[in-house]
Amino acid sequence: MGFRITFLGTGGGRHTTMYQTRCTGGFLIEHDGKFLHVDPGPGALAQMQRxxxxxxxxxxxxxSHCHPDHYSDAESVIEGITRGGWVKRGSLYGSRTVMEGSGGLGPALSRYHLTLPERTRVFEPGDVLDVDGMRTEVCVAKHSDPTNVGFRFDTGNGTLSYVSDTEYSDEIADQYRGSRVLLLPITTPSGNRIRYHMCTDDAISFVERVRPELAIFVHLGVVILRKGPDAQARMVEDATGVRTMAAEDLMTLDIGDELRLGKAETHEEPWIPDSAP
Incomplete structure (x- = not known):
């Protein structure tokens, strides 16, 4: 039944989140009829309504970690998975700070919401998860939340990698070699590196080492949005020869024999689904 990503939000960082310059809702993965929500931060619920x-x-x-641009809508997502808490079903995966709290961070989820899914799992780098039949590898990141991780998802047509928030290092980039599609959190533009995040210059180094078929900027901060993320992505493509683009909210990507980009159909009027009691 294929593999599709819907980008519910392509922003990240404090100020993009505060002002919702871009939504910060993470992304949905549809794989073989199953749906996985990755990092449902602010804007996720509104985008799903649209x-x-x-x-x-x-x-x-x-x-992936305990920062609100990655978790704030997660409790509502859990309630959706469990039909409002009435049906014990589905799986919840989170870092230690998200699930248990550590070092002054978290937990991000209430004790009540942790009891709702059928399965819960605290992950660490090196773990391999079976997410509804999809092999998912957990990778090291270097971030202000030290439990943060990235992921390699086996799509059946190559590896989709989501790096999540991190500083650049060759060792971190090398984990993602062999990726067909690389989702890179590029928070700031060229010449504006900040601690625990990557800028366009880091993206050049990252893409050069991994050599994916397609690299996509996500987690866009307000400074790169002011500069123009499309131009920053072209800078990477020109430097590496690898197709590179900046994601847009509600963009879709189908991963099959070919990579196909699209846009989700949107509606502005209120909607109550048939499943609502």
Whole structure:
């Protein structure tokens, strides 16, 4: 039944989140009829309403780390998975700070919401997860939340990698070699590197080492949005020869024999799905 990503939000960082310059809702993965929500931060619920996505269709949720642009809508997603808490179903995966709290961070989820899914799992780098039949590898990141991780998803047509928030190092980039599609959190433009995040200059180094078929900027901060993320992505493509683009909110990507980009159909009027009691 294929593999599709819907980008519910392509922004990231404090100021993009505060002002919702871009939504910060993470992304939905549809794989073989199952739905996984990755990092549902602010804007996730509103975007799902706009595309008429029934939250009760979601089977699993992954939260990479304990920063609100990655977790704030997760409790509502869990309630969707479990039909409002009435049906014990689905899976929840999270870092230690998200699930248990550590070092002054978290937990991000209430004790009540942790009891709702059928399965919960605290992950660490090196773990391999079976997410509704999809092999998912957990990778090292270097971030202000030290439990943060990235992921390699086996799509059946190559590896989709989501790096999540991190500083650049050759060792971190090398984990993603062999990726067909690389989702890179590029928070700032060229010449504006900040601690625990990557800028366009880091993207050049990252893409050069991994050599994916397609690299996509996500987690866009306000400074790169002011500069123009499309121009920053072209800078990477010109430097590496690898197709590179900046994601847009509600963009879709189908991963099959070919990579196909599209846009989710949107609606502005209020909507109540048939599944609502």
């Amino acid at each position: 595309i008429r996505y029934d939250l009760t269709r979601t089977d699993s949720v992954i939260v």
